[in-house]
Amino acid sequence: MADEKRLLSEEDVHYILRNSFLVEEEMRQWYDNFQVDCPDGRLDKPRLIEMYRKFYKKGSPEEFCDLLFRVLDRDGNGTVEFMEFLLALGVMTSSDPNERLKWAFRLFDINQNGFIEQSEMVSVVSALYEMLGRHLSIDGEEEGEEDMASAVENAFSRMDINQDGQISQDEFIEICKKVPRLARALKLDR
Ligand SMILES: [Ca+2]
Numbered sequence: 001m002a003d004e005k006r007l008l009s010e011e012d013v014h015y016i017l018r019n020s021f022l023v024e025e026e027m028r029q030w031y032d033n034f035q036v037d038c039p040d041g042r043l044d045k046p047r048l049i050e051m052y053r054k055f056y057k058k059g060s061p062e063e064f065c066d067l068l069f070r071v072l073d074r075d076g077n078g079t080v081e082f083m084e085f086l087l088a089l090g091v092m093t094s095s096d097p098n099e100r101l102k103w104a105f106r107l108f109d110i111n112q113n114g115f116i117e118q119s120e121m122v123s124v125v126s127a128l129y130e131m132l133g134r135h136l137s138i139d140g141e142e143e144g145e146e147d148m149a150s151a152v153e154n155a156f157s158r159m160d161i162n163q164d165g166q167i168s169q170d171e172f173i174e175i176c177k178k179v180p181r182l183a184r185a186l187k188l189d190r
Pocket residue numbers: 073074075076077078079080081084
């Protein structure tokens with residue numbers, strides 16, 4: 001516990017327990033993992049990419065990590081502190097699908113204007129393609145890169161319920177719950 005004070009104050013611990021679905025034991029476990037990967041208590045972008053490379057050996061996770069890092073680094077100081085990491089983790093492992101989808105929405109809303117534009121969806125999906133080595137399935141079938149644009153267009157228009165050319169958070173959450181296969185393809189499902 002003495003060591004943990006470097007990364008987390010008691011106040012932080014209470015904040016996370018109050019605001020996430022993590023229990024204290026899980027938090028301590030993640031603390032140990034985080035410390036192995038990031039001995040200085042901070043995660044920078046190259047290290048995040050390194051972590052993802054271990055899981056996606058055939059793909060290139062750089063682009064995706066770029067997008068992910070932006071969401072993880074809440075205060076935008078260029079590194080992900082353990083606290084920020086835990087907050088994201090708390091949401092991603094939440095048992096409440098609304099919380100998980102709200103988090104995913106932020107990943108898609110790259111310019112943070114509160115809506116997902118089609119170009120943003122293309123960016124995120126193509127980053128996923130790159131990471132997975134171009135084996136992403138939107139409608140149950142494996143698709144090549146040339147199909148990606150039309151698959152995204154299709155997904156986008158299904159999500160854009162009021163057809164105003166952009167996807168609001170409500171539309172996003174509603175359709176992801178209604179069409180779990182779509183959510184799965186976009187890696188929003190666990
Ligand atoms: Ca930060």
